[in-house]
């Protein structure tokens with residue numbers, strides 16, 4: 001079993017659903033983002049999903065786009081980023097860090113090198129939303145070799161056969177996008193169709209042996225409660241960033257407690 | 263040009279968020295169908311002809327030819343299309359495809375506003391809802407086009423993110439499509455983006471080169487020796503070049519925007535001087551202007567339509583294998599070329615197209631007298647009136663603007679009182 005899936009299975013024995021909180025590296029500054037990550041880990045979140053910013057984040061909505069652009073006003077490089085993550089992962093061995101970025105910065109860094117470095121610093125999952133599985137042969141091989149998991153996404157409009165293929169290929173966990181569109185609130189929201197969540201998740205579960213994480217649009221306790229028994233991880237992204245923007249770390253932590261504490 | 267599963271050499275492909283997979287596949291299949299469907303092709307040709315005015319002429323430029331004393335210079339007159347640019351060829355094709363797929367809404371990105379206007383025109387004609395994304399900076403630079411898009415019934419959304427230009431508009435169009443894919447089509451304006459967009463746009467634009475083949479045979483009994491086109495996203499260049507790809511004696515020259523200089527941020531040169539580097543963004547692999555950590559960078563050109571950070575994977579590939587020669591023209595050379603065409607031939611070129619002119623004018627005098635070159639005049643220059651006036655330091659234009667503004671305000675005040 002993959003190390004990541006193992007970790008999730010063990011943690012799930014104590015908790016009905018695990019928390020994954022998203023943070024943009026370098027927002028508003030590198031130091032402040034590291035302090036925020038530290039705080040989240042101190043509070044005992046199960047995962048942090050750390051996004052290395054890219055200038056053109058096409059799968060993200062306004063909150064995360066803005067954060068990435070602010071972060072990029074500094075010179076960010078992947079090596080220092082990974083060093084910073086390595087330190088966090090040593091300091092907080094009870095939680096896990098998952099890395100998210102768009103393809104180009106990681107492609108420039110080298111996907112082979114990325115997988116190797118990730119393994120060295122105990123980052124067990126990589127999310128690259130604009131790298132489709134069809135174009136991933138080398139990346140998958142590099143991940144296998146280093147025992148880190150490439151995390152694939154499925155969506156409510158992923159065709160049935162493809163969804164089953166992705167579910168069966170999934171290792172670590174499968175990232176189940178909850179609705180059409182980009183992350184967070186955006187002007188595009190009204191155009192997307194509603195998803196019948198229960199059916200969608202049940203269908204995935206029937207085909208996936210890996211644990212399931214659900215993200216996109218989770219903002220309220222009821223959203224998390226609706227996932228109990230149907231998914232393993234609830235991923236909190238833009239809602240957390242919005243709370244952080246409004247009331248700093250305290251507001252962010254309050255949101256997490258409101259959503260996850262029983 | 264047929265791709266290899268969406269790839270041209272090492273460029274192209276489809277690197278899109280999973281949410282867009284189904285819509286991308288739908289376009290892929292619809293495009294495969296229409297390519298060889300006689301009914302679709304007949305409707306396409308009919309619309310090109312009776313709505314856009316095709317075929318466009320191939321115009322011999324006697325005065326320019328004498329002026330340089332070298333090659334005989336011909337212009338392919340894409341400026342005479344409905345909307346004033348070659349962009350129309352593509353939007354007609356894709357809009358007919360939208361009808362066939364049964365979608366009701368189109369989304370497009372635009373830089374100069376030429377593709378935005380072309381999309382708004384065809385959307386009005388075919389009864390499609392239309393949303394145009396345009397960088398906030400470009401909205402300011404190209405307001406007349408914004409005005410027309412709105413009058414045509416389109417919703418124009420200024421994009422205030424990032425560099426506020428074409429590349430941000432493209433990102434935002436992709437985001438809209440991620441939400442709206444079930445009833446909206448992303449009508450991309452150039453030979454970029456995920457497969458099959460580069461191939462499809464090139465297919466619709468190839469009418470340019472196909473016509474030049476016929477017209478050159480008819481006018482001088484053989485194919486031209488050299489072809490010139492400006493390269494922004496690459497669609498007018500693909501349109502002129504690709505039908506000649508197998509003709510080994512036909513040389514092809516693509517002209518990029520040199521802008522104000524070769525420092526990063528001052529130009530849009532992706533394929534010369536080692537300035538661009540391979541990357542994967544906005545759905546495809548190509549040569550991008552980026553920094554060492556893979557962040558896309560700001561670009562500049564006096565021609566908003568060439569002010570783009572990436573380039574067609576088809577052009578990137580053909581340049582890499584040496585089938586196309588790439589060069590560039592600086593902002594000031596472009597204004598001189600524009601000016602020369604005005605004075606010698608009585609034609610007002612778009613600033614984008616003036617790059618192709620500038621590139622060709624540099625070579626013309628040194629080419630044999632019996633050789634013939636065809637320059638793609640991709641668009642007309644009416645839209646550039648403000649920018650050209652400024653670049654030419656016209657002294658009377660500000661006075662006109664001030665008077666016009668005073669009069670405009672008075673008119674609005676009178677209207678309010680009445």
Ligand SMILES: Cc1ncc(COP(=O)(O)O)c(C=O)c1O
Nearest residue numbers: 376494495496497498567614641
């Ligand atoms: C007149 C004209 N020519 C050329 C271009 C550049 O685009 P492409 O390289 O796709 O032909 C534009 C783009 O807006 C344009 O308006």
